Amino acid sequence: MRTRYTTLRHLNPGTRFEMIDSAGPLRGTLVKATDCRAVVDLEGKPTVVDFETINHEWIRLHRSGKRRTTITPSCRVIVLPHHGAQHERNHA
Numbered sequence: 001m002r003t004r005y006t007t008l009r010h011l012n013p014g015t016r017f018e019m020i021d022s023a024g025p026l027r028g029t030l031v032k033a034t035d036c037r038a039v040v041d042l043e044g045k046p047t048v049v050d051f052e053t054i055n056h057e058w059i060r061l062h063r064s065g066k067r068r069t070t071i072t073p074s075c076r077v078i079v080l081p082h083h084g085a086q087h088e089r090n091h092a
Contacts, residue, residue: 008038009073017077027080031068038073041066 011017011030018027031039044065051059 003078005076005078007073008040008071008075008077009033009035011077011079016080016082018080019075019077033073035073037070038075039068039070041068 008017008030011033013030013032015030016027017030018025020026026042028040028042031041033039044067046065047063049061049063051061053059
């Protein structure tokens with residue numbers, strides 16, 4: 001089966017995608033796209049950070065790893081299925 005590529009400018013906001021970067025595949029969600037730029041939320045590895053308060057108590061924060069950035073709307077991407085689509089098929 002051949003992989004079908006499209007560009008970010010042809011996607012609707014909220015569409016999940018994957019693009020191949022020199023460092024490996026990047027996954028993200030399109031926020032908005034114009035002819036000049038695409039705003040995307042790129043997925044990253046979640047991290048956990050512990051902080052000590054002034055009262056010497058520890059607080060654990062969970063960071064999603066998601067970051068918002070802009071890239072060219074002509075980037076070739078593969079559209080990923082929606083998270084809920086598989087869940088709906090399994091529980092129909």
